[in-house]
Amino acid sequence: MTSTPLLFTVRRFQPEMVRPAASTPREVKLLSDIDDQQGLRFNIPLIFVFHREPSMAGKDPVEVLRNALSQTLVYYYPFAGRIIEGVGRKLMVDCTGEGVKFVGAEADVTLDQFGDSLHPPFPCFQELLYDVPGSELIIDRPIRLIQVTRLKCGGLIVAISLNHTMSDGTGMKQLMDAWAEMARGAHQPSIQPIWCREILMARDPPRVTYNHREYEQVFPPNNTINEEDTTTITHQSFFFKPSDIAALRLLVPFQCTTFDIISACFWYCRTKALQLEAEEEVRFMVIVNARSRFNNNHSSLVGYYGNCFAYPATVTTAGKLCGNSLGYVVELIRKVKTQVTEEYIRSVADFMVINERCLFTTVNSCVISDLTRAKFREVDFGWGEGVYGGVAKGGAGPFPGATYIVPYKNAKGEDCFMLPICLSSQVMKRFAEELDQMLNS
Incomplete structure (x- = not known):
């Protein structure tokens, strides 16, 4: 019905x-x-x-x-x-x-x-x-x-x-x-x-001190069709109840954050749904707020409202990602988050100046941002805490491969997490099936 x-x-x-x-x-x-x-x-x-x-x-x-x-x-x-x-x-x-x-x-x-x-x-x-x-x-x-x-x-x-x-x-x-x-x-x-x-700002002279795989120029294989480039992009939100998070934790044999486990679940199910060739590279970028990574002048950033983050990439192949456990995926994500230091973000600024402020890699890529700490729902204009506060859709500008982890309270009053994503209609259907299978395994 x-x-x-x-x-x-x-x-x-x-x-x-x-x-x-x-x-x-x-x-x-x-x-x-x-x-x-x-x-x-x-x-x-x-x-x-x-x-x-x-x-x-x-x-x-x-x-x-x-x-x-x-x-x-x-x-x-x-x-x-x-x-x-x-x-x-x-x-x-x-x-x-x-x-x-x-x-x-x-x-x-x-x-x-x-x-x-x-x-x-x-x-x-x-x-x-x-x-x-x-x-x-x-x-x-x-x-x-x-x-x-x-x-x-x-x-x-x-x-x-x-x-x-x-x-x-x-x-x-x-x-x-x-x-x-x-x-x-x-x-x-x-x-x-x-x-x-x-x-x-970039240093003078600029000096790139990290291998920034998030900005590699990659072209799609000639023998594949990227379903994300079709005109059938759809938007859908997926929800993770406390019981869902508990179920996912059973698939990871070590302690990890809720962010790590939802991120790994998203990357794994999305990659499976895209049905890529086993040898194709897949890339996952994690938005990391760098304010707390500044060694000496973190306090001077209080009140700073500019962009102060990096999105380092972890790279593997579709075959390795889908052929391994969820714990393998979590480890890749945990490791890449630790890369971001004050020096890393300065290296990004230098890289931008040298490389004409280029776009991040979009082929077989996705990026995730944690909005749980932003607490947008708590914005109060006098009408109290919001019913909802945050992004209006998945994707980021022209790039549909972006998503956000958003705190959400469901009809039962449970504190849940929401993942708004963009995929072509057929891939979205397969993603939903993969996610359902993982949660009920």
Whole structure:
């Protein structure tokens, strides 16, 4: 029995540019050599969903969030500027104060009508985030697009498209917390933002000190068809209950983190589902936040909202991966995470300058990011903790091989983990079968 897909109508108000509430410096600020690599030159959609809050009755969330955003931009004024590109593809922010594109809206739907669909892929997501032609571009465009939608029940949905060259997950959460604090009446953010992108600029002269397999230029074999390149890409989220994690742990003969075990499960099932030739190389990249890896000046990064991570790659063949135990896969992932040090991320910055800010390897590759520590659901604009907070879909820009581990509370109130992924329809079906077999083995 199939349920009827949820359809609803959204009425958008006139889009406007929200500018800083006070004068801000007119200057040009360089992005770091980690920020402006090709793999981050896209807009990432985030979504935050809130129940009706009785204490906020009579307050218009569109007005509350618009005014708070204007105040927040006084402190985070680069977001009110525009990205420009200079010599050598170097990106920088022209702090023009032009503002963030903002639109209020109202929808003829209640949160209850969403049922258990308050997670990626969201029904009618194109209605929840204002889109303009060319919004996938990042040069000389608003750095943020925001839509605040009032719901019929008194709840609200905040959807954001944010230029990834400006912030990583930690930086995005810092910005969201500051905005939420202002909405709740604060006069300034509790964490003062710092720019300091020079911390992650390439050295002079640049010197690459690691073998960065995440950036190897690899071409697909002539005799294979990459099913991910078809036009049948679908989005689906998979959930791991506490009992599922316990079942997976039985397959690994040593202690490991929940992140490691979900990551290994994803890579293994995805590789099996792609049905690659045994000798084909497969690559798994792990997003590692490098803030705590800085030896001497970690404290100086408090308030830093730029990109401060690396994604080292572990490489094996499809035959070895699928022919071994889950413990083998976990060990590969555990080992590669330890590579990231302060020197490693400086080597990445140097590599970017030498190699024209190249894209990471996409052939037979996937990448995973842990969003459990970001705690996006805890963002509180005055409407309490969110029903959902985090990425709006799997994939990263034009690369469908990216996913995220997102904390999620199911209908039973259990703390679960969600994995939103993108695959072609046939591969997705096989992935679901492989995952089900692993969980029930």
